[in-house]
Structures are given as structure tokens and as C-alpha cells.
Amino acid sequence: MTDKDRYWQEQIDLYLGSKLTQKAFCEKHALTLSYFKYHYRRLHLKSIGKKSTRKQKKGKIKLTPVQVVSDKLVQTSGSSSSLCSIHLPNGTCITLHDAQLVERYLQRSVGLC
Secondary structure (H helix, E strand, C coil), X not given: CCHHHHHXXXXXXXXXXXXXXXXXXXXHXXXXXXXXXXXXXXXXXXXXXXXXXXXXXXXXXXXXXXXXXXXXXXXXXXXXXXXXXXXXXXXXXXXECCHHHHHHHHHHHHCCX
């Protein structure tokens, strides 16, 4: 993954953790909406195995198999415990420490359809 890809993946992760629309997120972070949408489709949708929502028919959801590693809190390298770690096929790891963030992330991910 290039530095540019890491930058956009970080922006996407921040967006997914927010309650903002793509437009509001881009305005708040001084990002160009069209660039954000391009990288969102290229990195995020590709990493979760989905094509652009523009081309998908409503009502069809492609589920990705998951593996539960542990039902206990995982101690991370810092002093806090993570509630959920999501390892994406592109090697990106998203660690969530708050139950509300887990719920929001899952709602936004499923809400892409």
C-alpha cells in the first residue's frame, strides 16, 4: 500500500467512524468530495469485496464470511482494550474501542447496499 493509499484509507476509516455524510465529512476535513468518493470506491468497497453501489441492485447484499477470534476483550499494544478488530483483505486493521462505534461502523458498512 502506498503512502497515498494509507492516507485515503485513514480518511475513510475516520469517515466510517463519524455520523457525517460524505459531503459533510469532506467539508469538515477540507477534502474534495469527488476525490474522496473515488478513493472510497477504490479502497473501501474493493477491500470488502463490493462493487460500487451505483451498479448494485437494491435489496441484494453480498455477505462476507467472518471469523470470531475471541469473545474476550483483546489487549492492544497500548493500555486500552479493544472491543472489536476488523482485519480487511488489503491488510488494514480497524480497531474499535467503543460499542457505539462498532454499531455505527456495521450500520454504515451494511448500509452501503
